[in-house]
Amino acid sequence: MALEAYRGKRNFGQTPEPKGKRGSRGGGQRRFVVQKHHARALHYDLRLELGGVLVSWAVPRGIPLKAGEKRLAVKVEDHPLSYREFEGNIPAGEYGGGTVQVWDRGTFLPTTRSPLKDLEGGKLHFTLEGQKLGGEWFLVRMRQGNEWLLIRGSEEHRKLTREERDTSALSGKTVGEIRRGKPDTPNILSSNEAPFIEPMKALLVDSPGAGRWRYELKFDGYRALACKEGKAVALLSRTRQELTQRFPEVAEAVAALMPKRCVLDGEVVALDPEGRPSFQLLQRDASEEERPPIRYYAFDLLALEGKSLVALPLEKRRSKLERLLSKRNDGLLRYSTSFESDVETLLERAASLKIEGLIGKRSGSLYEPGRRSGAWIKLKLIREQEFVIGGYTPPKGGRSGFGAILVGTYQGARLLYAGKVGSGFSNVDLQSLSEQFHRFASAQCPFADLPEARASRYGQTITAAAMKQVQWIKPRLVAQVRFSEWTKEGRLRHPVFVALRTDKPVKEVVRERVN
Numbered sequence: 001m002a003l004e005a006y007r008g009k010r011n012f013g014q015t016p017e018p019k020g021k022r023g024s025r026g027g028g029q030r031r032f033v034v035q036k037h038h039a040r041a042l043h044y045d046l047r048l049e050l051g052g053v054l055v056s057w058a059v060p061r062g063i064p065l066k067a068g069e070k071r072l073a074v075k076v077e078d079h080p081l082s083y084r085e086f087e088g089n090i091p092a093g094e095y096g097g098g099t100v101q102v103w104d105r106g107t108f109l110p111t112t113r114s115p116l117k118d119l120e121g122g123k124l125h126f127t128l129e130g131q132k133l134g135g136e137w138f139l140v141r142m143r144q145g146n147e148w149l150l151i152r153g154s155e156e157h158r159k160l161t162r163e164e165r166d167t168s169a170l171s172g173k174t175v176g177e178i179r180r181g182k183p184d185t186p187n188i189l190s191s192n193e194a195p196f197i198e199p200m201k202a203l204l205v206d207s208p209g210a211g212r213w214r215y216e217l218k219f220d221g222y223r224a225l226a227c228k229e230g231k232a233v234a235l236l237s238r239t240r241q242e243l244t245q246r247f248p249e250v251a252e253a254v255a256a257l258m259p260k261r262c263v264l265d266g267e268v269v270a271l272d273p274e275g276r277p278s279f280q281l282l283q284r285d286a287s288e289e290e291r292p293p294i295r296y297y298a299f300d301l302l303a304l305e306g307k308s309l310v311a312l313p314l315e316k317r318r319s320k321l322e323r324l325l326s327k328r329n330d331g332l333l334r335y336s337t338s339f340e341s342d343v344e345t346l347l348e349r350a351a352s353l354k355i356e357g358l359i360g361k362r363s364g365s366l367y368e369p370g371r372r373s374g375a376w377i378k379l380k381l382i383r384e385q386e387f388v389i390g391g392y393t394p395p396k397g398g399r400s401g402f403g404a405i406l407v408g409t410y411q412g413a414r415l416l417y418a419g420k421v422g423s424g425f426s427n428v429d430l431q432s433l434s435e436q437f438h439r440f441a442s443a444q445c446p447f448a449d450l451p452e453a454r455a456s457r458y459g460q461t462i463t464a465a466a467m468k469q470v471q472w473i474k475p476r477l478v479a480q481v482r483f484s485e486w487t488k489e490g491r492l493r494h495p496v497f498v499a500l501r502t503d504k505p506v507k508e509v510v511r512e513r514v515n
Helices: 005-007 081-085 115-120 164-165 176-179 248-255 279-282 314-326 343-352 427-437
Strands: 031-038 042-050 053-059 070-079 088-090 098-108 122-130 134-141 149-154 213-217 222-231 231-234 261-270 294-304 333-335 357-362 376-380 383-392 404-413 415-421 472-485 496-501
Touching: 005 070, 031 081, 031 122, 031 176, 031 261, 042 070, 042 081, 042 098, 053 081, 053 149, 053 294, 081 098, 081 134, 081 164, 088 176, 088 383, 098 176, 115 383, 149 404, 176 314, 213 343, 222 294, 248 333, 261 279, 279 415, 279 496, 294 314, 314 333, 343 357, 404 472
Parallel strands: 294 333
Antiparallel strands: 031 042, 031 098, 042 053, 053 070, 070 149, 088 098, 098 122, 122 134, 134 149, 213 357, 222 231, 222 261, 261 294, 357 376, 383 404, 383 472, 404 415, 472 496
16 A cells, blocks of 8 residues: 555645655554545545555545445545645646545544455445544445445434534535635644643642632633634634634634734633523534523633743733733623632622632742642532543433433543433433434443442442443543532432533543542
């Protein structure tokens, strides 16, 4: 599998496509990309990582999604691994001239240990775990040549939303926006002066330690860095997940700020009718329901005009931030006010407003990227954290979808069971989660400490009989759960589902313990 055919068809002085080179098989997961290609005729290109290259097929009618559905797939030249990230316009007159969109991407999982041998034999069985595609497919060669059949497995794929069908999994742009040259994400991430800064973390405590503290409200939303370069803006989660397309009004407001370049740290929130942040409403804004008011509460300034500010004391960073935001009056970008009052008084006030809690920041502290040093602390009034979903029980009565989800947290490499969550789900939640559960179905229990057969007064252990009814899933989904307390057995008491989180890697979901 070489790249001579790929390079021989292209003039790299004219096309923006990567010249690339053959990669080596490392220990990580294999990857795939599906690119929507508007050339002489619209088609989709399926590319699977095998042998250090992307083995590629052109699929004229698109990826089959119905159980057992077959589509013609024409095998084309191998592409370099760097082609996974290619999105743009190939000039007219060049090979493949037209617009290329990264329609989906993710991991490619062959079902045998010898996929190259399977490929040579004319049949490849695999699963995809992408941002849009999930489940089982087959590639079968029709005859000795380039014509293959791409066949969907026995399970129906979930219905894709219109946004999923139309937008890029890389940039969030439509084909039309790529063709017209809509501005790309700013290059702040690769800048030597202001590189991507992993957000500082807060330590969960019962009470603040000695010293002088400033307190801010703890917002119930998405932590996001707002990175501005010229008129281009990127909203990035702490794991570098793109949030720009999801919250365009925030990006537009940041783009209107006076500095040419800056990096803000803050929280994207949705406001309920009483003006309180609501994570549930924030999740619903991407559905077909009415969009709630979106706000960005900025609480730190990490870079200004290309210069890092993380080594400045807290008060100086916030003073610059306040001046930067003071010239705005539309209310969408908001300065997160801090208080130096007695902490008990502030907690009582937060409780009366039904706010989740407070964030305390030690006066004079520096910004410590990625660290949870204790210079920032969390004081929670409402117990709430993320949990990994590992399975679900069947529905009962008139309920559809499922009965309850089984959740846990990681301790090292082990996923430990924390309890069942059976309340808080809307009809939309039940339908949406059910579709994703089917996508990640598994025959294996992911929890390291199950089964359990002993009784529990709180109903949070699982008997051997109940275990037989549980449907297990791969630990890929993260749920936000509110609860009253942990029991002595390490189970959740009175848990309530809040929303699904897409900004939290599963391996980072651990039990939050008070220090």
